Amino acid sequence: MDAIVLEGLxxxxxxxxxxxxxxxxxxxxxxxxxxxxNGAGKTTIINMLTTLLKPTAGAATVAGFNLSTExxxxxxxxxxxxxxxSLDRDLTGRENIDFHAMMYGMSKELRHQKIAEVxxxxxxxxxxxxxxxxxxxxxxxxxxxxxxxxxxxxxxxLDEPTLGLDAQTRRRIWDYLxxxxxxxxxxxxxxxxxxxxxxxxxxxxAIIDHGRIIALDTPENLKSGLGxxxxxxxxxxxxxxxxxxxxxxxxxxxxxxxxxxxxSVVIPNAERHLPEIIANVQAAGIMLQSASxxxxxxxxxxxxxxxxTIREENGSLSDKVRxxxxxxxxx
Amino acid sequence: MIEPVAIYVIWYREMIKFVRSKLRIIGxxxxxxxxxxxxxxxxxxxxxxxxxxxxxxxxxxxxxxIGMTLLFTGVMVGMVVxxxxxxxFLKEIMVTPASRVSIVLGRIAGGATTSIIQALIILGISLxxxxxxxxxxxxxxxFIIMFLISVIFISAGLILASRLHDVHxxxxxxxxxxxxxxxxxxxxxxxxxxPVAIRWLSFLNPLTxxxxxxxxxxxxxxxxxxxxxxxxxxxxxxxxxxLAASAFKTGEVT
Numbered sequence: 054m055d056a057i058v059l060e061g062l063x064x065x066x067x068x069x070x071x072x073x074x075x076x077x078x079x080x081x082x083x084x085x086x087x088x089x090x091n092g093a094g095k096t097t098i099i100n101m102l103t104t105l106l107k108p109t110a111g112a113a114t115v116a117g118f119n120l121s122t123e124x125x126x127x128x129x130x131x132x133x134x135x136x137x138x139s140l141d142r143d144l145t146g147r148e149n150i151d152f153h154a155m156m157y158g159m160s161k162e163l164r165h166q167k168i169a170e171v172x173x174x175x176x177x178x179x180x181x182x183x184x185x186x187x188x189x190x191x192x193x194x195x196x197x198x199x200x201x202x203x204x205x206x207x208x209x210x211l212d213e214p215t216l217g218l219d220a221q222t223r224r225r226i227w228d229y230l231x232x233x234x235x236x237x238x239x240x241x242x243x244x245x246x247x248x249x250x251x252x253x254x255x256x257x258x259a260i261i262d263h264g265r266i267i268a269l270d271t272p273e274n275l276k277s278g279l280g281x282x283x284x285x286x287x288x289x290x291x292x293x294x295x296x297x298x299x300x301x302x303x304x305x306x307x308x309x310x311x312x313x314x315x316x317s318v319v320i321p322n323a324e325r326h327l328p329e330i331i332a333n334v335q336a337a338g339i340m341l342q343s344a345s346x347x348x349x350x351x352x353x354x355x356x357x358x359x360x361x362t363i364r365e366e367n368g369s370l371s372d373k374v375r376x377x378x379x380x381x382x383x384x
Numbered sequence: 385m386i387e388p389v390a391i392y393v394i395w396y397r398e399m400i401k402f403v404r405s406k407l408r409i410i411g412x413x414x415x416x417x418x419x420x421x422x423x424x425x426x427x428x429x430x431x432x433x434x435x436x437x438x439x440x441x442x443x444x445x446x447x448x449x450i451g452m453t454l455l456f457t458g459v460m461v462g463m464v465v466x467x468x469x470x471x472x473f474l475k476e477i478m479v480t481p482a483s484r485v486s487i488v489l490g491r492i493a494g495g496a497t498t499s500i501i502q503a504l505i506i507l508g509i510s511l512x513x514x515x516x517x518x519x520x521x522x523x524x525x526x527f528i529i530m531f532l533i534s535v536i537f538i539s540a541g542l543i544l545a546s547r548l549h550d551v552h553x554x555x556x557x558x559x560x561x562x563x564x565x566x567x568x569x570x571x572x573x574x575x576x577x578x579p580v581a582i583r584w585l586s587f588l589n590p591l592t593x594x595x596x597x598x599x600x601x602x603x604x605x606x607x608x609x610x611x612x613x614x615x616x617x618x619x620x621x622x623x624x625x626x627l628a629a630s631a632f633k634t635g636e637v638t
Contacts, residue, residue: 103479104479105475105478105479125481125483126481128479128480128481129481131479133475133479135472135475135476137472138471138472139471139472139473139475139476140471140472140473140476141397141401141468141471141473141476142471143400143401143404143405144397144400144401148400152393152397153476153480155389155390155392155393156389156390156393156477156480156481156482157480157481158387158389158481200476
C-alpha cells in the first residue's frame, strides 16, 4: 500500500506557484527524501501533507486518508518534526513530550512507558527534567524527534532534520532515522538541501526545483543516470579546444564541458580511460596541468537537471524573490 | 467534537506557565494595580455625579477595576497564541489530532483561570484598602460573571490572533481596543454622565454589563437588572466562543 499519494498537488502564494502540480507515490516503509534548494517548495509540500496548509489545487492521501476531507485522521497517524523549533521553552523536555502524548489521548501508563523509551532512544533521559530553554540546538532537535515518535506514528515527516547541527549530531540522527525506518517500519519523509544526507539516508529521492519534481528515483539510479564518472582536466587555455576534440573521440564519453582552463567529461569507468586519454593528449603535444576523477554524487545529478549548484548562494534574483515570498507567506 | 483531555492539557500547560512566569503575572496586573492604588487613594473623597449618596467612590470604583483586570488579562491570551506562533509551538498544537474547538476551549479555560486569579489578587488588595463586599454568596455569584467576562474577551483576543500574525500589530490593536472598552464600560464613572451619542456605544460594550453585574453583586448597586446583565453576558459569551472556534477552523496555521 502507498503511505502517501499526491495527485497534481498545487499551492500558490499570491502570484508565486510554490508547489506546481506535484504527483508522487510513496510506498509504505520507504525512507523518502525531497531534495532541493531553499525556496524549492519542499516545506510547502510537507505543510500541506501535514494538514497545516490547504492546497490550492490537487488532491492527496496520507496514511490512506483524504487530505481535504479527513485531516483529523491524518493527524492521528503522522509525526512531524518541523524545520523551525516548535518546543515550549518554558516547559521541561519531559513536559513537552508528555503534553504531546496527552493530546493524542494516551493513557498515563502508556505515556510513562513510551516517554522513557523515546527519551532513551534520543539519549536525553538524563536531561529530561531541565527546562528546554537550557537545551543546546542538537538537544532540542533530538527532543523534537522523540516527541514526534511518542504516539507511534505510521508516517514521520521531517523538515530539514539536521539543519544547523554539527556533523557528529547529524550522523547520529541519520543512524537513528535509519533504525526507526528499518526496525519499526515507519515510513519516513524528509526534506533536505544536503546532498550527502539525501544520498546516504534515502531509499528514494525526488529532486524539487521551482515547485516541480524534476527527477525521481533511487540515489544510485539517479547517479548512474548521469552516464558515468566525471573526469576533469586542466590545461593552458589556448589548448582547451584541442583537448575537447580528443575527449570527444574517446568511446563512451558524453557531455564534454569546458570552463576557463577546466574541461570535464562524463565517462563510465573513468579510471580505465584515463591512461588512454593522457596518452592521446601527450601524443598531440599538449601539456596537462592536472587530471582528476570524481565518482558522481547527487550534486552532479542536481547540476545536470537544473544547470546550477544547489549551494549557490548567489542564485538569480527571481529565485531569491521566490524564496522570500514563500517564506513570508508561510509565517 | 469536544475532547475533555485536550482541553485539560492546554489548561494545564497554561497553569504551569502561569506559576513559572512571575513576571507575566506582575506585568498583566501592573496597570489595574496602579489604577486601583493610586486612583483609589487619589479619588476616594471625590464627588462623582450619578453615584447613590450612600456609596463612596472607592466602593464604586473597585468592581470597575476588577472588570478592567479581566479585560486586560483576557485580551493577553491572544498575545500568548501569537508568541506560541512565533516560537513554533502553535504548529505543534495544531498538528495534534485534538479538534480546533477543543484547542480554543482549552485556551479559554486556561486564560479564564489565570484572569480570575489575577482579578482576585486585585480584589484582595482592595479589601485591605477598605473595600466592603456585601456577602459570600454574592462573591461566589460574582465569579460566574467574572468567568463570562473572561470568556468574552479571551475569545475576542483569539479571533484577533487568528487574523493578525504579528505581535506588534496585535499590541497596537489591543491598545486601541482596550481603552475605549474600559473607559466606556462605566468602570470609572456612571454612564449617565456621558453624552447620549457616546452612551449608546457603552450599551454595545459587553464590559458595561459585566461591570454592572459585579457591582450589583458586590456592593448592591447596579444600573440594570442583574438577570438582564447575566443573560446578555451569557449570550455574548456563547456567540464569541463559536466565533473563536470557527476563526481557528478556517485560519491556516503556519
